Amino acid sequence: MTGASVALLNIMRKLLLFSFIAGIPLAAASPDYFPLHVGNQWVYRQGGAFPGEPVVVDIPRSEVFEGRSYSLVRGFGESNAWLRMDENGTLHAYDPDRRQELVWAAFATPAGGTYRTAINQCNNMATVESRDAKASVPAGEFGNALEIRYPAANCADAGLTSEKYLPWIGLVERTSLTIAGPRTWKLSYARVGGVTVLSEPEHSFSLTLDRAEYSDPSPVLTGRMTLRSTQPDTPRELMFPSGQRFDLEIRNEAGDLVFLWSEGKFFTLALGSERITGEKNWVAEVPLVRDRVRLPAGNYSAEGWLTTMEGKRYAARVGFAVRPVR
Amino acid sequence: MRLAWVLPFVLCANAAAQQPDYFPLHVGNQWVYRVGGTRPAEPLVLSITRGELFDGRHYVLLEGWTRGNFWLRQDEKGDLYRFNTETRQDELWYSFFAEPGRVYRNQLPWCCGQGRVASRDAEFRGPIGSGRGALEVGDPTVFQIGLVKELFLPYVGLVSRFENVGGPAVATYDLIYARTGGVTVVEEPQVSFRLTLDGSLYYSDQMPPLDPRRAVPQLTARITLRNTQPQPLRLTFPSGQLFELVIRNDKGETVHTWSANKLFPQVVQSLEFGHGEHSYIAVARLGAGDRPLPEGRYTAEAWLTTQGRIVYSATAGFEIMHVF
Numbered sequence: 267m268t269g270a271s272v273a274l275l276n277i278m279r280k281l282l283l284f285s286f287i288a289g290i291p292l293a294a295a296s297p298d299y300f301p302l303h304v305g306n307q308w309v310y311r312q313g314g315a316f317p318g319e320p321v322v323v324d325i326p327r328s329e330v331f332e333g334r335s336y337s338l339v340r341g342f343g344e345s346n347a348w349l350r351m352d353e354n355g356t357l358h359a360y361d362p363d364r365r366q367e368l369v370w371a372a373f374a375t376p377a378g379g380t381y382r383t384a385i386n387q388c389n390n391m392a393t394v395e396s397r398d399a400k401a402s403v404p405a406g407e408f409g410n411a412l413e414i415r416y417p418a419a420n421c422a423d424a425g426l427t428s429e430k431y432l433p434w435i436g437l438v439e440r441t442s443l444t445i446a447g448p449r450t451w452k453l454s455y456a457r458v459g460g461v462t463v464l465s466e467p468e469h470s471f472s473l474t475l476d477r478a479e480y481s482d483p484s485p486v487l488t489g490r491m492t493l494r495s496t497q498p499d500t501p502r503e504l505m506f507p508s509g510q511r512f513d514l515e516i517r518n519e520a521g522d523l524v525f526l527w528s529e530g531k532f533f534t535l536a537l538g539s540e541r542i543t544g545e546k547n548w549v550a551e552v553p554l555v556r557d558r559v560r561l562p563a564g565n566y567s568a569e570g571w572l573t574t575m576e577g578k579r580y581a582a583r584v585g586f587a588v589r590p591v592r
Numbered sequence: 593m594r595l596a597w598v599l600p601f602v603l604c605a606n607a608a609a610q611q612p613d614y615f616p617l618h619v620g621n622q623w624v625y626r627v628g629g630t631r632p633a634e635p636l637v638l639s640i641t642r643g644e645l646f647d648g649r650h651y652v653l654l655e656g657w658t659r660g661n662f663w664l665r666q667d668e669k670g671d672l673y674r675f676n677t678e679t680r681q682d683e684l685w686y687s688f689f690a691e692p693g694r695v696y697r698n699q700l701p702w703c704c705g706q707g708r709v710a711s712r713d714a715e716f717r718g719p720i721g722s723g724r725g726a727l728e729v730g731d732p733t734v735f736q737i738g739l740v741k742e743l744f745l746p747y748v749g750l751v752s753r754f755e756n757v758g759g760p761a762v763a764t765y766d767l768i769y770a771r772t773g774g775v776t777v778v779e780e781p782q783v784s785f786r787l788t789l790d791g792s793l794y795y796s797d798q799m800p801p802l803d804p805r806r807a808v809p810q811l812t813a814r815i816t817l818r819n820t821q822p823q824p825l826r827l828t829f830p831s832g833q834l835f836e837l838v839i840r841n842d843k844g845e846t847v848h849t850w851s852a853n854k855l856f857p858q859v860v861q862s863l864e865f866g867h868g869e870h871s872y873i874a875v876a877r878l879g880a881g882d883r884p885l886p887e888g889r890y891t892a893e894a895w896l897t898t899q900g901r902i903v904y905s906a907t908a909g910f911e912i913m914h915v916f
Contacts, residue, residue, distance in 0.1 A: 305868020309814065319813060320873045326866060454790075455814065457869055463777050466789075470814075471908045472786030474779075476768070476822045488635065489623060490769060497792050521901060525900075543642075544620035545771060547636035567903040574844070578907060579891055584785050585903030 296355040297433030299373040299412055301458045302337035304328055308436060308458075310403055310451035314444070321451060323437075336360050342437075343386070359384065373412060373431070385444075388425025389416040401430045401438045403452040404466035408432050411439075418443075435464065469502075470494045473570045473582035481589035485554040485561075489514050491570040493580055494545045502542035505575040511536035512548045514570040524556055524566070528573075547573075554588055561588045611670050612746030614688045614727050616772045617652045619643055623749060624769040624782035626719065630761040635768070649760055651675050657896045659701050688744070689726060695732055702755065703738040704729050716743050718752050719768045719780035726751065748778055781820045787894045788814040796884035796914045809912065815863055815872045815894040816817035817904055824866040832856035834863075837874040837894045839885075847885055850874045861893070862898075878912055887914050 276418050307324040311317075323341040329348070330336075336348035347370075348360040355374040358367045368384035375381050375394045383392045400411035411430040419425065423445045428438040435458055440451040454466040476488040491512055494504045510533040516525040527550050540546065550570070554561045566588060571581035625636040631698060637795035638656035644663070645651075651663035663675040665682075670689045671881040672683040683699035690696050690709050698707040707729055714728035726743040734740050736756055743752040749772060753765040790812040797806035815835050819825050837850035874894065878885045890912060 304866070305820075307869045307871060309871060309873065311812075319875050320814075322871050322873060324869070326868070374619075388891075455788075455871075460820070460868075461776055461778055463775055466790065468788050468790060469792035469908060469910065470786055470788035471906055472784050472816075473906070474769075474782045474784035476780060476782060476816075477781040478819065478825060480822070488626065489767070495786075495792055502792060519901070545622055546639070547622055547624055547637050547769070549624055549637060551635060555692070565903075567901065571907075576909070578891070579909035580891075580907060582785055582787070582906035583895075583903060584783060586783070 276475070296374055298351065299355070299431040299433055300349070300351060300357050300371070300436050301434060302328075302339075302351060303347060304337065305460060306436075306458050307456065308453060309455040310440075311454045312449060313453060314449035315447045317449070320448070320454065331360050331362060332365070334360075350446040369416065370433075383416075386426045388419060388421035388443075390419050392416050395428070397531040399430055401432065403438050405438070405452075408438065434458065434462065435535075467496045467498055468494060469497055471572075471580040471582055472532050473568065473584050475568060475584050475586055477586065479587045479589050480554055481592045483560070483591050487552040487554055487568065487586070487587065488515075489550045489552065489568050489570050489584075491548045491550075491572070491580075491582065492545060493542055493572065496544060497541045504540045504542065504572065506538040506540070506573060507575050508573075509536065509538060510573050511538075511540065512550070512570060512572050514550045514552065514568060515553065516554075516566055516568050518561075519565045524561060525552060525554075527552060540569060560591075563588050563590050602788075611689060613666075614670070614744040614746055615664075615666065615672050615686065615749050616747055617664060617666060618773050619652060620774060621749070621772045622770065623767060623772075625753075625765040626768050627763065627765055629755075629763040630757070631762075631763070636765060646675050646677070647680065649675075662701075686729060688729075696847045700739070704731055704733060706733050708732050710741075714743060716751060717744065718766045720751065720770075720778045747776060748772060770784060779820075781822070783825065784816075784818045785820055785896075785904045786814075786816045786818070787892065787907050787908050788816065789892060789908050790912055791910065793911045793913060794878055795910060796879070796887075797916050798884075799912050804882035804883045807851065807882045808877050808884045811839075811878055811892065811910070812877065813874045813892055813894055815874065815896075815906070817870045817896065818863050818868070819870075820867060824864045826862060826864050827896065828860065828862045828902075829897060830856050830860055830899050831897070832861070833897045835872045835874065835894060836897050837876060837892060839878070840891050840893070842889045847890070848874060848876050848878070884914065885912050887912055 304325050304327055310321045321341055325337045327340055328335055328337045334350055336350045339347045339349050350358050357371040359370045360367050370385040372381040377394050377397050380391055380393045395413040395415045397412050399409045399411040401411040411432050414429045416426040423443055425443055427441040427443055432438045435456055437455040442449050456464045472492045474490040514527040518524050567583050567585045569583040571578045619640050619642055621640045623638040627633040627636055640652045641655050643650055643652045651665045653661055654664050655661045666672050673688040674685050676683055685700050687696045694708045695706050695708045710728040711729055713724055713726055714726040715724050716726040726745055728743055730741045731739050734756055737758055739755050741754045745751050748770055751767040755763045757763045771777045794809035795811055833856040838846050839848040841847050891907050891909050893907040895902045
């Protein structure tokens with residue numbers, strides 16, 4: 267991808283994100299600084315004198331305590347937390363052992379205002395430093411972050427120093443104190459609300475199936491292979507020995523080949539190339555039948571790959587099951 | 593359903609913006625349609641691959657239609673035009689903000705010269721979800737050939753098309769995946785496995801004096817199982833290890849194994865992977881001490897270490913380059 271196209275892509279990513287983010291406050295009562303949908307996920311790169319491995323924060327499920335719904339947030343603090351956002355934009359944590367609810371963040375606090383917090387045992391007060399702060403993290407640059415400062419309180423060389431939250435995205439940056447000096451978390455990836463995806467420049471390959479189980483009389487599997495390359499200076503130029511770009515095979519539980527997408531197909535015998543800038547998808551539909559008979563019930567795997575000159579440099583496999591007809 | 597999440601964005605954006613964008617034209621946008629009807633065909637993949645100036649105006653190239661590629665632009669009123677490079681004229685495709693019910697002339701290549709906005713709040717039901725708020729466009733004169741009905745969602749684009757293709761034959765297009773504006777992804781329920789690297793080219797800085805931090809690049813891999821099916825996936829692991837990552841050189845030799853210096857409890861465990869994404873992170877130093885791996889082409893392969901055959905795996909290629 268050229269520098270210009272990356273810049274354009276980045277601008278458009280920001281524009282679209284901001285069109286959502288800027289638009290919603292006008293219509294809704296208050297922006298959501300900590301989206302708590304089940305399935306949300308955030309990945310942070312750690313920085314500092316002794317940075318650890320990237321941190322994954324996710325929401326695997328929700329549960330009702332005392333008539334209120336809380337989302338389980340893993341990886342955000344020292345232990346898992348049950349969180350809910352109230353109608354005023356205040357984030358509460360529920361302790362199921364003590365049956366007690368504590369305020370983690372009062373996001374609606376005006377700039378300059380303070381509130382009591384239980385977000386970290388080493389902090390008990392928080393100040394909203396800005397509601398329009400800049401945040402520069404691997405996942406992008408943003409200009410409308412909510413910045414929270416935590417004055418030193420209960421501990422020496424421990425506790426939170428500051429955080430930045432982005433509406434409808436969540437925490438994008440955190441600084442904390444450790445015995446080895448400051449440690450930072452910076453957002454490198456987020457998937458929020460199922461449809462909003464932020465990511466640092468990346469290079470990925472995936473196989474997506476439309477189902478995990480097929481139980482209809484004439485099942486057809488849809489497999490989508492996606493190569494994504496958003497690196498700023500390294501467009502992917504892939505070379506192919508023929509007109510074929512991908513293949514897809516299905517194997518049964520014993521590993522026997524039961525279907526090969528390219529079988530019976532003809533491709534031009536000419537070298538070809540594909541320049542990957544951003545994302546490219548290839549899709550195959552596969553009837554799960556063999557010799558006109560539905561595949562026997564059981565577990566299978568589908569593997570899709572790009573048929574590049576160098577063999578399987580881009581491949582992915584996903585399991586699925588064929589069930590008896592319902 | 594999923595669209596319940598899309599629509600709040602869409603509707604709120606509607607409230608704030610002057611007019612919603614029914615055909616987002618960002619370079620990199622992708623749409624994948626399942627093609628059905630009387631004669632089902634291969635899925636259709638549309639993408640916007642690049643932009644270019646013609647006669648002082650900026651157009652983007654829409655690729656993937658069997659009828660060819662098209663240079664498109666939207667004007668300030670939201671009308672969508674195709675630039676005909678032979679006549680060097682704009683040809684109107686859609687007038688999204690025409691008064692509902694009013695017939696306007698168009699030059700869509702799918703026949704037949706007229707369009708009409710039927711509704712701005714049409715019901716939509718398809719693989720990606722259901723809800724209201726869709727823009728319905730059709731050609732009121734269509735008989736045996738032509739577009740009967742198309743539905744567009746703001747900031748997503750075309751989500752459904754019903755087309756007469758001769759006699760009683762029809763063709764349907766249903767959106768099953770879209771990535772628009774780089775950050776908005778809508779898709780049908782799915783199960784997928786993905787390996788994401790933080791680079792496709794890793795540099796080793798060989799400028800003396802060698803600094804091990806710069807001489808040996810570090811690869812960060814994100815391994816993601818995504819399940820948005822109604823039912824959770826239950827997977828069994830023979831130990832505490834949940835995933836593996838290996839790096840191989842262009843001869844297929846393993847040069848790095850993520851688990852090589854790790855111990856895992858020998859306990860069989862069964863884990864449930866519910867709605868959403870489940871990611872694991874593996875960091876690999878591409879060398880040892882201050883010596884990087886040789887320049888060349890490599891692959892990273894990651895998989896879930898489930899019991900039995902490997903059924904969730906992904907491979908991605910990358911390169912290492914030494915610079916002085």
